[in-house]
Amino acid sequence: MMQFRTKEEQVADFLREGIISGRIPRGVRLKQQEIATMLKTSITPVREALKLLAAEGYVLVDSYRGATVAPFDIETSTEVLNLRILLETQLVRGATERVTVADIAELKILASEFGTAFDQGENETARAANYRFHHRMFEIAQMPQTLHFVQILWARYPFDLINRLKGRVGRASDEHDELLAALIAGDAAAAMLATRQHIEAGFDELRASLNANVTDPERHA
CATH class of the missing domain: 1.10.10.10 (Winged helix-like DNA-binding domain superfamily/Winged helix DNA-binding domain)
Structure with a gap:
């Protein structure tokens, strides 16, 4: 509810x-x-x-x-990444323990909205749907203090930069499907692992992109 x-x-x-x-x-x-x-x-x-x-x-x-x-601070990103993994995996474990049939139906709709927006090339809409999917899933855990701290971390994380990377939204959609499948199966360990991999994948892609820009100045031309 x-x-x-x-x-x-x-x-x-x-x-x-x-x-x-x-x-x-x-x-x-x-x-x-x-x-x-x-x-x-x-x-x-x-x-x-x-x-x-x-x-x-x-x-x-x-x-x-x-x-x-607020501006993005690259210097804090690695620390925020580790804190996100720590807290969000706990929220996913809590969600796995408490999720209902109605919750699953709602999450499927949100995941579908994300995928549909991506397929239609509406990346901004997809990024908004991504936020709603994760926020709703974490609400299910009924751990409001943990969710509050996660929202503070989200303020310091470069979602806008990550989700603009070529192909990232499509890959994130596949990662959502894997996470949702684990949630539906009631497999907390698999859901926590999928969450960790989802968070790390986006950050690793951003870091690779930033490093490529530094080593190849012509990319800025």
């Missing part, structure tokens, strides 16, 4: 999804009135959502520019 969310939590989740998917670029100023108008809500939940996202590290707030999407 989906958890109840306050208006500010709904706004925060909308903005998180936008930032992680790359729909809202790094460094962009987040204007409260524009967000409120888009979501057909008042300024108050938007303001509170931005405070929450600032605490989690998704946005930076100052008295002059207001709220802007």
Whole structure:
């Protein structure tokens, strides 16, 4: 069953999804009135959502520019990678123990949305669906504190860069299928391994891409 969310939590989740998917670029100023108008809500939940996202590290707030999407820090990525593996494998184990038939049906729909968006070349939509798939799966674990810390880690992770790598979204779709199959089978060990491999695969591809750009300056021409 989906958890109840306050208006500010709904706004925060909308903005998180936008930032992680790359729909809202790094460094962009987040204007409260524009967000409120888009979501057909008042300024108050938007303001509170931005405070929450600032605490989690998704946005930076100052008295002059207001709220802007936080930049990516490559120096912290390896540490964040290891923490993601540690916490997300625990969430997947919890989800495997608690998942219901209704949950599985919902996850299949989300995985299908991800694959369909990729097949249609709608990569931004696919990246947003990727966020929803993982977030919903982790909610099933009923470990809200762990999920909270994972969301903080997500703020510091280069999802937007990884998911723009050529062919990465398609490979991620296959990795989702493997993870979902283990979840359906109730095989916690296989689901945890699939999660670890999924996280590592994206990071390894990004690192290889960055190294290639450094060693081959003509790629920037």
